[in-house]
Amino acid sequence: MGRKLLLEHENVPGIQGLEVYRAKGGYRSVEKALRTMSPEAVVEEVKKSGLRGRGGAGFPTGMKWSFLAKPPGVPRYLVVNADESEPGTFKDRYLMERIPHLLIEGMITSSFALGANLAFIYIRGEYFYVSRILERAIAEARAAGWLGRNILGTGYDLEIHVHVGAGAYICGEETALLESLEGKRGNPRIKPPFPAVKGLYECPTVVNNVETIAAVVPIVNDGGEEYAKIGVGRSTGTKLISAGGNIRRPGVYEIELGVSCDEFINSDQWCGGVDGRAFKAVVPGGSSVPIVPYELFLKTAAGEDRLMTYESLSDGGFATGTMLGSGGFYAYNDAQCIVRSTWNHTRFYHHESCGQCSPCREGTGWMEKVLHRIEHGEGRMEDIDLLWDIQRRIEGNTICPLGDAAAWPVASAIRHFRDEFEFHVRHPQKVKDPRHFEKEPFVRKPKPATV
Amino acid sequence: MGATLKAVTTTEGVAPFAFSEHALAECHAIMARYPEGRTKSALIPILHIAQAGNDGWLSVPAMDAVAAVLGIQPIEVYEVASFYSMFNLRPVGRHVLEICRTTPCMLRGGDALIAHAEKKLGIHVGETTRDGLFTLKAVECLGSCGTAPMLQCGATYHEDLTPEAFDALIERLRATTVRSNYTDR
């Protein structure tokens, strides 16, 4: 359980540069695709691979590509989503910083498959220094003939540009990203139409996450079927997990999908276990996915070992499961306060709401205020039900998924840790100190697993 | 919260702005990346250049200059500049220290780092030191959760910060006369 397809050469000195990257087999997928394959054949391999969007939604990439409209005479675009902003997620940054050419190579192969002659990397503004690394890589690739006109003499032309954002989580939503790329506010568009039909500049566009595009490289090199052999069921291939929180070994790990959760969090190959206390809870896929108690992260409600796959992590639905999401993994030890964490999460979504539609604009701020009140010992019992009601009415009623993303952490915190909320209301004095559970951890009454 | 929000700003007492020749050339190079008739796409990258050339903030004259370069209405620039958190619409210190406050950082001591920074600099989050050297901000997730707690200053990420490492950084920054910009290479 240790095959690496993306980060195999992460520690090779000089891998940032074209020369070493090429020496390690870089740009083979471009040669193979442009010289020996049709665009349709590349799409077919991606379909066969079972690759799913690595940005968080997990939508099958091959299917997304096959939706791309191809009206004659209209340009098509590939836009790489490097707006990595989901709290807990830092895998794309690592990949771009360490092996920038892998992304460029994936983009050339993918653009060829999609029939795009212009592609953009939309990178979050905070990663300005990473944009310089990418720009250097693009310049190198261009000088070596991997980009520009008539690549490898095949008649295929492609230009890639890096476009920096300026601080807005919402631009990770693909239509907000496109608006931002067009020089506008990052307001998500109302769908339909979807980008595959009307995307950038009203032209058919595919928007994919950095890791997704990078994964196209091994898929084309080794074939989709080979890629699909890794993993379990519909969770094929490898996945980058950025691990943080109260673990001993934070960092970015490439895992084969299907590693057991217990192994991932406790073995020294990956997270290395808890940082000296006891584990309390886990957010396995970025702040938007439901937080689950440590026991439910290890085992499903039915008592089966949970695996790091899309399906296993969501086993039990929202009642007892969670999601793989973007792979932004963070764990809590027993000094942490779930109410404080929920308030912190909600403050994030409040800050990042674009303000376009009313449930999210008004609801996120309202939840933050109520949570602030509870966390600071000024809450009332009915606040907990009020919170439940607010999140319930945001979920599903907004233009884009930010509403759901704001609702789920609140819902899951109340679902699994309601007694901790009640403790805050009952013992306002005890929670006045922000580190209230550090000396005296909150002891949760174990609930029957089928709640 | 609670304070009445002021809806309009003023240009009174604000220094005029003009792009340097070098900056202007960079703007045009960026505009050339986008298809014909789509140069508005360059708005955000150009705002970054304007901010770096205007002491780290976007005054009305700076934004109007951006509008002129792109041939768009000034309001289109104000709308965009005010949407994104990296654009400062008010003057800031020479070094803007942006400490991550989001959950993964909080789990690893982000709150304590913010408290330490406030004490060390003698200001609250959102304020600038009297000498104009430092502005302290608490920002949302910077994608550096594995090396938390951390802060961003200009283009640089300062990671795995301890109080001592923070203090050392402050001393280093005090010694430099060069402003920290996002666009630094």
Place this chain on the structure above:
Amino acid sequence: MPKVTIDTIEIEVPEGTTILQAARMIGERDAAHRHVVPPTMCYYSKLKTSGGYCRTCIVKVTKGSDKDPRPMPKPVASCRTAVMDGMVVENTTNPELLDARKGVTEFLLINHPLDCPICDQAGECHLQDLGYEHGLSKSRYAFERRTFEPIDIGDTIKLHMNRCILCYRCVKVAEQLTDGRVHGVINRGDVAEISTYIQEAVDNDFSGNMIDVCPVGALTDRTFRFASRVWYTKPMDAHRKCPTCSGRAVLWMKGNEVLRVTGRKDQWGEVEEFICNACRFDHKDVKHWTVEGPRQVDRHSVIGANHYELQLKQKLLTKAAPDSTPVGRPQELPGA
């Protein structure tokens, strides 16, 4: 032509019709079916790309189409969703949907000042209607409301940002009717606001239409400010020869005095035609106009034309114990 069923009522509509338009067609066909029409706060049929933001017009699609009968998983904005042949839509017949709309209404009201007694929009305010029909009688929001300073955007328009629900209609008017838009939406999230950012007048021949399209009292006519409650004025259809617009307007009169001039609004509260600022602001003399006669105003507002009393009666009749006490007897309500 696709056939759609909304709250059990069937209608055949042209290709590309939205659910909301189809519902309005049902309401126009038979006034008794007007209740199936979802409320709207941001959609405006005369403004391109409007709608989708406020979420009040959401409906539940329980059958996508004859071809693909799967229900849509989430409520959809009826103003931005096209009907498909065989589609089945639930609006007032779906309690869950009504609950969701109640939520949207509550969200729109938590930061609203509820200053109707001093707001010129009262009596023709869509938020009043919405609050009355879908709101709670008590606010559950126990925090300070967000406040902005009111500002003048030009000589004729007052902007009360406190009341704004960010429907974007005024921005679209400026974009689609005038050249050189000077106002827009600045900042983001719940501190987003309609603004010129710098002190600047919105000054063009059609800027007054921003007042007409505003669903609430955020943009009001400074020349009508505090002049009268709207229900004490008499609306008269009138026209004049105007070089800029059609010159077809409504004069809101008290005696022979013209207090206000607006566009002519249809039963959905939308102007039939946009009028120019000269007609709106510069011709407040009845002699400048050919008066056609009293306008048949479809008083959509809760305070107008017994709408309030009817609703209230129903509420009192259907509920043994009304949830709020100080309503008094219906005939004692204002505006009767």
